[in-house]
Amino acid sequence: xxxxxxxxxxxxxxxxxxxxxxxxxxxxxxxLLEEQAADLEARIGxxxxxxxxxxxxxxxxxxxxxxxxxxxxxxxxxxxRDDVDLxxxxxxxxxxARSLVLTALEHGASVVxxxxxxxxxxxxxxxxxxxxxxxxxxxxxxxxGAIPILRPxxxxxxxxxxxxxxxxxxxxxxxVLDKMDTTGAGFAEALEExxxxxxxxxxxxxxxxGFDAAAKAAILASLAFHSRVTANDVHREGIxxxxxxxxxxxxxxxxxxxxxxxxxxxxxxxxxxxHPAMIPRSHPLASVREAFNAVFVxxxxxGQLMFYGPGAGxxxxxxxxxxxxxxxxxxxxxxxxxxxxxAYAAREVLPMGRTVTRYHVxxxxxxxxxxxxxxxxAFAEQDVSIQTVxxxxxxxxxxxxxxxxxxxxxxxSATVEAVRAMPFVREVTSVMRVEGEGE
Amino acid sequence: xxxxxxxxxxxxxxxxxxxxxxxxxxxxxxxLLEEQAADLEARIGxxxxxxxxxxxxxxxxxxxxxxxxxxxxxxxxxxxRDDVDLxxxxxxxxxxARSLVLTALEHGASVVxxxxxxxxxxxxxxxxxxxxxxxxxxxxxxxxGAIPILRPxxxxxxxxxxxxxxxxxxxxxxxVLDKMDTTGAGFAEALEExxxxxxxxxxxxxxxxGFDAAAKAAILASLAFHSRVTANDVHREGIxxxxxxxxxxxxxxxxxxxxxxxxxxxxxxxxxxxHPAMIPRSHPLASVREAFNAVFVxxxxxGQLMFYGPGAGxxxxxxxxxxxxxxxxxxxxxxxxxxxxxAYAAREVLPMGRTVTRYHVxxxxxxxxxxxxxxxxAFAEQDVSIQTVxxxxxxxxxxxxxxxxxxxxxxxSATVEAVRAMPFVREVTSVMRVEGEGE
Numbered sequence: 001x002x003x004x005x006x007x008x009x010x011x012x013x014x015x016x017x018x019x020x021x022x023x024x025x026x027x028x029x030x031x032l033l034e035e036q037a038a039d040l041e042a043r044i045g046x047x048x049x050x051x052x053x054x055x056x057x058x059x060x061x062x063x064x065x066x067x068x069x070x071x072x073x074x075x076x077x078x079x080x081r082d083d084v085d086l087x088x089x090x091x092x093x094x095x096x097a098r099s100l101v102l103t104a105l106e107h108g109a110s111v112v113x114x115x116x117x118x119x120x121x122x123x124x125x126x127x128x129x130x131x132x133x134x135x136x137x138x139x140x141x142x143x144x145g146a147i148p149i150l151r152p153x154x155x156x157x158x159x160x161x162x163x164x165x166x167x168x169x170x171x172x173x174x175x176v177l178d179k180m181d182t183t184g185a186g187f188a189e190a191l192e193e194x195x196x197x198x199x200x201x202x203x204x205x206x207x208x209x210g211f212d213a214a215a216k217a218a219i220l221a222s223l224a225f226h227s228r229v230t231a232n233d234v235h236r237e238g239i240x241x242x243x244x245x246x247x248x249x250x251x252x253x254x255x256x257x258x259x260x261x262x263x264x265x266x267x268x269x270x271x272x273x274x275h276p277a278m279i280p281r282s283h284p285l286a287s288v289r290e291a292f293n294a295v296f297v298x299x300x301x302x303g304q305l306m307f308y309g310p311g312a313g314x315x316x317x318x319x320x321x322x323x324x325x326x327x328x329x330x331x332x333x334x335x336x337x338x339x340x341x342x343a344y345a346a347r348e349v350l351p352m353g354r355t356v357t358r359y360h361v362x363x364x365x366x367x368x369x370x371x372x373x374x375x376x377x378a379f380a381e382q383d384v385s386i387q388t389v390x391x392x393x394x395x396x397x398x399x400x401x402x403x404x405x406x407x408x409x410x411x412x413s414a415t416v417e418a419v420r421a422m423p424f425v426r427e428v429t430s431v432m433r434v435e436g437e438g439e
Numbered sequence: 440x441x442x443x444x445x446x447x448x449x450x451x452x453x454x455x456x457x458x459x460x461x462x463x464x465x466x467x468x469x470x471l472l473e474e475q476a477a478d479l480e481a482r483i484g485x486x487x488x489x490x491x492x493x494x495x496x497x498x499x500x501x502x503x504x505x506x507x508x509x510x511x512x513x514x515x516x517x518x519x520r521d522d523v524d525l526x527x528x529x530x531x532x533x534x535x536a537r538s539l540v541l542t543a544l545e546h547g548a549s550v551v552x553x554x555x556x557x558x559x560x561x562x563x564x565x566x567x568x569x570x571x572x573x574x575x576x577x578x579x580x581x582x583x584g585a586i587p588i589l590r591p592x593x594x595x596x597x598x599x600x601x602x603x604x605x606x607x608x609x610x611x612x613x614x615v616l617d618k619m620d621t622t623g624a625g626f627a628e629a630l631e632e633x634x635x636x637x638x639x640x641x642x643x644x645x646x647x648x649g650f651d652a653a654a655k656a657a658i659l660a661s662l663a664f665h666s667r668v669t670a671n672d673v674h675r676e677g678i679x680x681x682x683x684x685x686x687x688x689x690x691x692x693x694x695x696x697x698x699x700x701x702x703x704x705x706x707x708x709x710x711x712x713x714h715p716a717m718i719p720r721s722h723p724l725a726s727v728r729e730a731f732n733a734v735f736v737x738x739x740x741x742g743q744l745m746f747y748g749p750g751a752g753x754x755x756x757x758x759x760x761x762x763x764x765x766x767x768x769x770x771x772x773x774x775x776x777x778x779x780x781x782a783y784a785a786r787e788v789l790p791m792g793r794t795v796t797r798y799h800v801x802x803x804x805x806x807x808x809x810x811x812x813x814x815x816x817a818f819a820e821q822d823v824s825i826q827t828v829x830x831x832x833x834x835x836x837x838x839x840x841x842x843x844x845x846x847x848x849x850x851x852s853a854t855v856e857a858v859r860a861m862p863f864v865r866e867v868t869s870v871m872r873v874e875g876e877g878e
Contacts, residue, residue: 032740036598043597140595146741148587148595156579156587158482159475159761284747287726294745301471301758302585306733308723308745319740322598336773 014047015329016083018109020054020075020100021091025114025141027064028318029088036322044329048086052078054100063314079104085332088321089113090141094121101126105133110332112324114141114317120215120231123222136337138324143216143223144169144293146316147309148323153223154338157299162224164298166435167261169216171291171311172207173239175199177247177257177276178289186244199291209238210274213261220295221263221272227347229263229272235352237275246430249362249401250278253390256286260435264355269348271355278360279436286436296436353410358387358437360403361416362430367398371424375400378422382415383407397426403434453486454768455522457548459493459514459539460530464553464580466503467757468527475761483768487525491517493539502753518543524771527760528552529580533560540565544572549771551763553580553756559654559670562661575770575777577763582655582662583608583732585755586748587762592662593777596738601663603737605874606700608655610730610750611646612678614638616686616696616715617728625683638730648677649713652700659734660702660711666786668702668711674791676714685869688801688840689717692829695725699874703794708787710794717799718875725875735875792849797826797876799842800855801869806837810863814839817861821854822846836865842873 017033019026033040033050041047053066054075072078079087079100087104089111091097097118101111102125111130113119119126119142130137140150144167153162168174172194179190191208194200206212214234221229239259250257255278264271279286284306288294293311298304310316331338365371372391379386385405392399404412420428456472458465472479472489480486492505493514511517518526518539526543528550530536536557540550541564550569552558558565558581569576579589583606592601607613611633618629630647633639645651653673660668678698689696694717703710718725723745727733732750737743749755770777804810811830818825824844831838843851859867 028740032598036600039600040598147744148591151590151595152587155766156590156762157758158765159471159479160758161475161478282728284726287723289721299758301467301754301761303749303752303755305586305749306745306747308747310742313742315740316742319596319599319738322740323595326597327594331775334773334775336770336775 014049015044015085015332016049016051016081017086017088017325018052018054018078018081018084019050020079020087020089020097022053022055022062022064022066023090024063024314025090025317025321026053027062028314029090029321030066031064032318032322040326043326045333046329048325048329051081051084054078075100076103079109080107084109086325086328087111088325089115090321091115092117094118098122102129105129105135105137108133108135110136110328112138112321112328114139114321116142116215116219120218123219123230124228134337136328136331138328138338140324141317141320143219144295144307145309145311145313146320147293147295147307147311148320149220149295149307150223152305152307153297157297157302160302161300162297163265163300165220165224165263165295166285167216167220167295168258168285168288168293169220169261169295169311170207170213170259171293172200172204173213173259174288174293175291176208177239177242177259180242180244180247181251181256184244184248187240187242208240210236210259213259213274217261217263217272217274220261221270224263224297225265225270225347226345227270229270229349233272233349235273235275235355239276242276243430245362246432249360249430253278253360253401253403255280255434257432258285258288262435266350266356269350271350273352273355275433277433277435283436353408355409356406357409357412358404358406358434359412359416360401360430360432360434361419361428363400363402363419363428364426365398365400366424366426367393367396368424371398372400374422374424375402375419378418379404379415381418382411384411384415453488454483454524454771455488455490456525456527456764457491457493457517457520457523458489459518459526459528459536461492461494461501461503461505462529463502463753464529464756464760465492466501467753468529468760469505470503471757471761479765482765484772485768487764487768490520490523493517514539515542518548519546523548525764525767526550527764528554529760530554531556533557537561541568544568544574544576547572547574549575549767551577551760551767553578553760555581555654555658559657562658562669563667573776575767577767577777578658579763580756580759582658583734583746584748584750584752585759586732586734586746586750587759588659588734588746589662591744591746592736596736596741599741600739601736602704602739604659604663604702604734605724606655606659606734607697607724607727607732608700608734608750609646609652609698610732611639611643612652612698613727613732614730615647616678616681616698619681619683619686620690620695623683623687626679626681647679649675649698652698652713656700656702656711656713659700660709663702663736664704664709664786665784666709668709668788672711672788674712674714674794678715681715682869684801685871688799688869692717692799692840692842694719694873696871697724701874705789705795708789710789712791712794714872716872716874722875792847794848795845796848796851797843797845797873798851798855799840799869799871799873800858800867802839802841802858802867803865804837804839805863805865806832806835807863810837811839813861813863814841814858817857818843818854820857821850823850823854
């Protein structure tokens with residue numbers, strides 16, 4: 001709580017900037033720093049001077065020409081320099097990024113980072129270091145690429161109470177699910193197309209198994225609820241088991257399957273999870289196509305807000321980095337810090353079993369009398385109320401599609417286990433959570 | 440340019456707030472100030488104390504109970520008080536709002552306003568007064584209600600270059616057009632339904648003729664392009680002449696009709712306009728339903744971003760006001776100002792005739808040979824290139840639907856005039872601009 005007035009004035013009429021990393025994002029940052037130099041000076045009120053660009057190898061090929069003498073492999077030396085006021089970290093990964101950010105803050109620099117993995121694993125350490133140093137730590141680019149979500153959550157909604165955040169925060173999985181929805185393809189086929197088009201990596205695990213989305217979910221939950229959630233707190237399920245039948249079943253009920261990062265506040269506790277879910281086609285998130293990202297925010301006074309844009313890419317991410325740079329530079333010139341990380345609430349993180357959600361369950365059953373009644377009884381025994389049942393005869397067998405009302409995940413999964421064990425149940429063909437609707 | 444460091448420290452450990460107006464927004468502001476008092480104190484770093492609420496009549500019914508002794512009819516006296524640090528103006532309209540805001544700034548208060556009409560008519564006067572006073576003037580609530588758009592444009596994209604803003608910024612007209620699209624109703628019928636449901640006023644002129652959207656377009660253009668655009672600069676067409684046939688014709692080409700507020704930067708000049716337009720159903724703005732608002736932003740580095748949410752309503756607007764309040768209060772405690780209005784570019788505002796757009800034109804013609812060739816010639820004579828033509832025979836006559844490539848509005852309207860005068864043309868049944876697509 002309270003205001004953190006930094007007593008240090010800018011070290012010079014110009015602000016010194018160090019860029020760590022010169023890959024797809026770093027090279028765009030260097031390019032924009034040069035191209036937008038005059039605009040940046042006008043908006044900040046001081047010149048921004050590039051002091052150095054730290055890279056692993058001097059002779060690696062890169063997308064931008066770095067001015068003579070500014071490339072260095074000594075990143076620690078660069079962030080320790082007295083004439084570096086602002087450090088932009090776009091290396092990614094945990095180390096050496098963490099050590100470099102901590103060194104930069106200790107030496108009095110403000111930091112802008114795009115590093116979701118680092119923030120999700122060890123955000124609190126970084127926030128505390130920034131606070132101790134009286135410096136800014138901004139990270140708009142770490143969640144949902146260029147989409148401005150940090151400022152809306154930190155500042156625009158500062159007088160409101162956010163209750164829930166639903167995000168499509170991984171472009172690869174959204175591309176794959178969108179393909180499955182529009183073409184009827186299965187997961188493997190859609191993934192292959194994504195790989196061919198460059199939307200998925202050769203090893204797509206981090207994306208399709210939800211690790212990337214889980215890191216972003218942790219950051220979103222921390223921001224939205226002024227709490228400290230790390231990636232370990234996030235329940236995670238990927239999309240590799242989503243079938244063409246799931247997608248078709250969603251379509252039949254006017255829904256679409258999306259991989260959602262969900263953070264909710266329930267009685268003061270935080271629930272954070274990443275899993276595929278069906279959402280109604282009328283929901284704003286349903287229209288997020290291809291590799292785009294979007295973050296849907298529910299708050300008490302503002303109601304429903306959505307922020308949409310490219311979730312990745314060198315130039316979009318660099319745009320977010322530069323936006324942070326302008327704010328951090330202005331704060332520095334004014335001798336102040338931005339709306340901070342200081343007012344934190346210690347919040348319980350709910351285990352998945354206690355999280356409240358809804359299930360869509362498709363079951364192949366023998367087509368005989370009493371089946372529907374027996375299934376309904378299984379739901380009732382776990383105290384799960386049913387919203388709709390659709391029954392379709394198919395030759396000798398039939399399919400039941402049940403959508404529940406809200407219940408805890410533990411109740412719902414126990415119900416599914418009970419149903420699976422019933423003698424007339426041939427197979428539970430699809431189990432998926434339903435989000436983005438009322439009760 | 441440069442930084443505006445206010446030398447005045449907060450006048451007390453607590454910040455004094457005056458609220459001007461206690462209608463649907465003001466009463467929600469007063470309610471939130473009370474309900475969120477503890478959270479606001481934590482986020483700001485100082486208590487916020489309500490010093491007074493200015494109203495026109497003390498005995499009018501209101502939605503919130505204002506604490507004893509705080510209601511006053513002396514607004515000028517209230518904003519001149521030494522113990523008022525922050526003034527929230529939610530009266531609306533030009534006067535007395537303008538005088539009160541200017542008096543507040545002169546007396547050293549920072550101002551948060553939701554007043555789009557005032558900003559669109561006389562924004563520059565207010566910005567200059569704030570700058571002279573070294574105080575903040577924030578107005579997130581004035582455009583698109585609770586949707587955070589001011590901060591993204593001012594701050595998040597500060598290192599990028601915005602090239603175009605397309606907004607659905609009027610909920611009433613979006614509700615009417617959405618009804619027409621989903622039910623096939625005509626304008627009058629859809630408007631009547633909107634009025635019955637409270638989405639349109641008894642006199643709907645300000646909404647349906649685009650005046651409200653034009654005011655917001657001026658503010659958006661000013662923000663996006665760091666320029667000074669007023670409502671008078673905005674070319675304005677409403678939706679009262681949109682027909683069921685227009686909407687059906689849009690549907691046939693996979694598009695939907697929306698009232699768009701458009702601000703574009705072309706060779707350093709600004710073009711600002713409000714008119715109905717067809718946009719493809721795959722465009723993110725197409726999925727903005729009912730009375731929701733959204734602002735779609737195109738920028739060089741970030742690409743395409745969209746901000747979606749409720750465009751009006753007491754609680755959503757109050758949420759935006761409170762978000763501004765937190766920022767302004769923090770700036771005040773830090774003795775600084777927010778990213779400012781100072782770096783302005785004097786930009787030419789293009790007349791509508793020079794604005795570049797595309798037309799969709801539906802024409803009833805006699806069904807005889809040579810008609811298509813003659814129409815195509817009329818387009819070619821104005822140097823307007825045709826993207827698609829659809830020809831449908833209907834008994835003795837036929838309908839031609841032509842969609843052009845991009846050309847100036849002057850060329851396009853001259854083309855339509857030429858077509859209208861052709862002997863075999865029975866009627867030009869629909870002329871509408873097409874937006875949200877490539878060239």
